Amino acid sequence: MLFHIPPNLVAAAARNAVPLRVDVDLSQAPPPEQLPALALLQRWTHGDAEPPKLIQLSRMQLRELVAAAGGQPIFLYNGERSAWPRPELLEEPSSGAQPGTATQGRGRSSLPSRRSGNSESGKSAGRSPAAPRPDEEAEDLVGTLDGSEHFLSVSLPSREHPCYRSLLEFLKANGFSLEPSNRRWWLRDRHKVLNLLATQGHRLRENFDLEETPNFTARTAHLREAQVNATVEESGPDDFVLNLDLAAGGAPEAELRSALATGRHYIEHGGRIYLFDEARLAKLADAQQALATAASQRQAGPAAHSTLRISRERVPQAQDILDELAPNFRPTDEWERRSRALRELSRLPPAPVPPELQATLRPYQRLGVAWLWYLQEQRLGGVLADEMGLGKTLQALALLAALTASAKNNGAAPQPAIDGAAAALSPAGDTPKKAGARPRGGQRAHKVKPPSAGAKALVVAPASLLENWRREAQRYTPQLRVLVHHGVNRLRKAEAFAAHELIITSYGTLSRDRKLFAEVEFACAIADEAQHIKNRHSQNATALRALRADTRFVLTGTPLENSLDDLRSLFAFLMPGLLPALPLGAGAEDRAWHDAQTRHATAPYILRRTKAAVAPELPKKIEQTIWCEPTPAQAALYRQWQETSERELIDLAASGASEGRLRLATLTQLLRLRQICCDPRLVSPQAHRAADSAKLAALLELLEEAIDDGHRVLVFSQFTSLFALLRPELDQLGIAHAYLDGTMNATERQREVDRFQRSPDIPVFLLSLRAGGTGLNLTAADTVVHLDPWWNPAVEAQATDRAHRIGQTRTVTSYKLICSGTVEEKVLALQEEKRAALADVFEASDAANARLSLSDLRSLLTAE
CATH class of the missing domain: 3.40.50.10810 (Tandem AAA-ATPase domain)
Known part of the structure; x- marks a missing residue:
């Protein structure tokens, strides 16, 4: 973003009207520090999508801009880029004179006017501005616009003025010719003048910092702009009929059609001349095309009159168009309700x-x-x-x-x-209608x-x-x-x-x-x-x-x-x-x-709402459980192992095995059942495929949505063998990922952490719960997935806190994937009730020291 300050800054500031040429590149996101200044530009130009090439500001607006710039070097003055160069020129004059205000040409009585000369700026039509006084800067020469419906006369500003070259190119491109005797550019054909005022008048008067003479203002006062009128009526329970009309003081539709067909951008009617503003005509044509229900109704240019059928689902879109096209549109009650509901x-x-x-x-x-x-x-x-x-x-x-x-x-x-x-x-304050009352305008009440x-x-x-x-x-x-x-x-x-x-x-x-x-x-x-x-x-x-x-x-x-x-x-x-x-084979346009x-x-x-938008309503950490129904193959393998385990334990107990041996056998079978819940291939690699894992499918669905939404994800599991199956799936989907487990030394671990933290192109980090659950700072992630439940919620919370740490500015969401009807569901239910006992199932290295009774262990294996 760069604002070009004119050489005649001192004199322009004295007039309380400083023109600035604006260079803004919106092809890429602007730096955050420039957003306040960009917001001011949008406010001053009434939210236009494209920033203006030239803007004229008062001292008050300049003070706002300089404050928003915050000392950034976004001003170019005398060839040097810097912060605002002349702070003293921002102060209001001490003489008590009322400062002028900046204008964007938005308000107008007949034609759009950027700036009119005051009574002292020339008493006669076409008179050139007075020569600068000795105490003024020599460059203080702005262009002037004079004329009537029959001719236009423009004097160029000084060559140093930011608008000099663009105005000269505009005049040449639009048929103006230079009169050497007075150094003014002239357009003398009435038809050309009226067409130019209709099609280019806004640009001529708003983009080049021209001062309009009193003669021009007086002799173009009778020119008016044609408007667009819109009316609507209900047609059946679900449809409306919208009429769009080009209005020029009551001129007949046939005359309007004739003017549009011949390329004439004005019409004379009732002693007045109505100009067809090119931008308004383009909006009318766009509206007629956008709201047409059939391709046959769409035409290249605007129509003087069109009747369009609007279905109820298109009312919000139509109202958005009419807000800009026909500000005076007065809808029926039913239209108003439908259009406002989804906007408020x-x-x-x-x-x-x-x-x-x-x-x-x-x-x-x-x-x-x-x-x-x-x-x-x-x-x-x-x-x-x-x-x-x-x-x-x-x-x-x-x-x-x-x-x-x-x-x-x-x-x-x-x-x-x-x-x-x-x-x-x-x-507020409206009186409710009585039952059975008809809406305003005699329209029928809509029945759902x-x-x-x-x-x-x-x-x-x-x-x-x-x-x-x-x-x-x-x-x-x-x-x-x-x-x-x-x-x-x-x-x-x-x-x-x-x-x-x-x-x-x-x-x-x-x-x-x-x-x-x-x-x-x-x-x-x-x-x-x-x-x-x-x-x-x-x-x-x-x-x-x-x-x-x-x-x-x-x-x-x-x-x-x-x-x-x-x-x-x-x-x-x-x-x-x-x-x-x-249409098939549609071209680019x-x-x-x-x-x-x-x-x-x-x-x-x-x-759509984002977490950032509703942040005040959210806790810092959200925890959710995702339930997975085992696939048929997964459920069958689970039942098979469950039944086999029960038989083996019964046989082992009948053979007189010690309780310690029974405990070890039970723990081994529990481990196998937990692995089947994650992926059957962990237990039966030859007989099963990736598609047999419900949890893997749920994880990939979750990762796809998270990555598409711009999130970065930590995935924890106790089984590194599960990651060995998961990593090829991620590679096949083109999902880049980092990886960390307990076999890696400190240098290797830190290298993976740095890769993930510093590279936004790596959205997923796979971590062994033991190795990655503590001691790491992974605030680049805002989403955590626990692939298999741990006996102690505190251990899972520690892992989640790798992302939810000091420096995390976003809400962290933690997902826990649980296979329903399995040992995982039982563990989840018992996490709080028997936390100490469950520790033995997952952590005891010596079965003889386990605190969970053998019957409790066996209950985790049972089918019910």
Whole structure:
């Protein structure tokens, strides 16, 4: 960022109007220390995406800029880069004269005006500025703009002025010619003058620091800018009709069309001249293209009149466009409700979540559930894209609890949400409408379709996460009748679904049972870990789109992973027809247009919060358990070893073996069962594959989301042999990782720690719990995964604290992966109850000294 100070700084400061040329490179992220100055620029230019090339500031604004710069060398004066060079020029004059204010050409009565000459700057039209007084700097010569609708006359500023060269190029490019006798540049053709004022007037008057003469102001006062008028009316329960009209003092549409068709950027009507501002025409054309429902309605240029059908899901996008295009637009009540609801989330009415569940939700989660509930009631859909660790599963379960409770309380259906939303969104002090009253303007009240009978909900998730969904539903929504439709528990008839309120299934099972699911109508369908449907031609995506559901939601931390095609695939499932189809073989320009439409249309239906954004609501450390249902092969091997172990121990006891020997045998069998929970290949390497490990699949899902979300992860395990199986999987996926175990000496360990801490390109660090659980500072990570449970939570906490240490500025999330129905679940339940006894199972080197009774040890091996 660099601000070029003009040579006539002293005189410009005396006028309280200092022009600065601005150089800002936004192709890369600006340094943090320059952000305050960049924020000022955006505020002064009303949030324009592109910073101005030239800006004129008052002394007060200069003081703000200098303070924001904080002494940085962002000013160029007399060829030298430095901090602000003349602090004395920032002070207000002591004479008591009122300082002027900087202007960006935003306010105007007829035409945009950057700066008009005062009554002392020249009494007659076209008069050149007076020569500088001896006490002024010689360079204090600014350009002037004079003329009328018939001619324009421009005098150049001094050659040292920052705008001199760009203004000269502009005049030459737009047909001005130099008159040597008065050294002024002239444009004398009326048609050309009016076209230039319409198409380039803003640039001429705002970008070149020109001083407008009183003559020019007076003789162009009758020129007006054509406006865009917008009106809307309801058309059926779900649609609106939007009319966009180019308005020029009542000029007939035929005349407007004729002017646009012939390239004339103005029209004369009723004794006035109306200019077609080129930027406004471009916005009108963009709006007409963006809101057209069919390709046949899209045209290259703006139309004087257009009638567009707007579906309910496109109202937020249309309102965003109208905010800029037609500020005077007055919508109907129904349009207002729909457009405001997703723009002012804090005003959404809360979802009817059961009180005991509501009490567990953090404020941002309550807002997320209210957002989901609003979309559910309006039969829309959305992407809950919160950063991992913020409780997307919990918010989805709260929505399903609210849906089920509402259906039960109301019998057939919840009260139409739009009525409740209207009360919540109406301005303070408004009187509620009486029952049966018609909305303003005679529009019909909108009625929301009731949910499907039974209010059944469907969750589709990766197979590795089905058990976790079941456990979370059991924990947070125990009132729901839940079925995991997977494996041997699959239903065979559609009628059987009616006995359950929540169906949980995998993507693979949904694809296989597609015909069965096609016979069931759900009130809500939720797709978890949406990367499984980002290829819209995959079987998973096709099966999801075939579902019959009133509303559809997606849970993912990364809705946009590779390209906007990811979003298109998600919304083909969520709200078919929302996005215009991308033609086959579309060129770069066509694709850019469709990409812009995709971003704008989907934005209202994507809710993403980061941990940084909701940090005040979060603890410094979040701990979560991820439940893994063993795969069929894994479960079979586990049962086999369990049965074999029991028989061997019975035979060993019958043979008269000592208790010490029995203890050793029991501990060995427990070790084998714990290894099977991690990966069957640890016990039976020849007979099993990586796909047989539910925990490995769950870990890879978790790592993929974490890495896509920008997190860095520590993975702890007691089994280095498990890392030997995991590392090739990471290599195959292209996931760089560091590694540390107990066989490495101090130098090797420190080298791996330094690699991870210093290289953002290494997102994963695999650590043996014994070797890496203490003494290390790994604050580059903010996510910790425990692959297998340790008997003592304090040991796991020590390992987690490798990331959660002094110097950590982010919330640390710790995940514990547990195989359900196994020794791991029993250990988890007994961690607090029998911590001292469990120490013997994991740490005793001498079985004779173990404090856990033999019967307690045997209980960990039993099937129940």
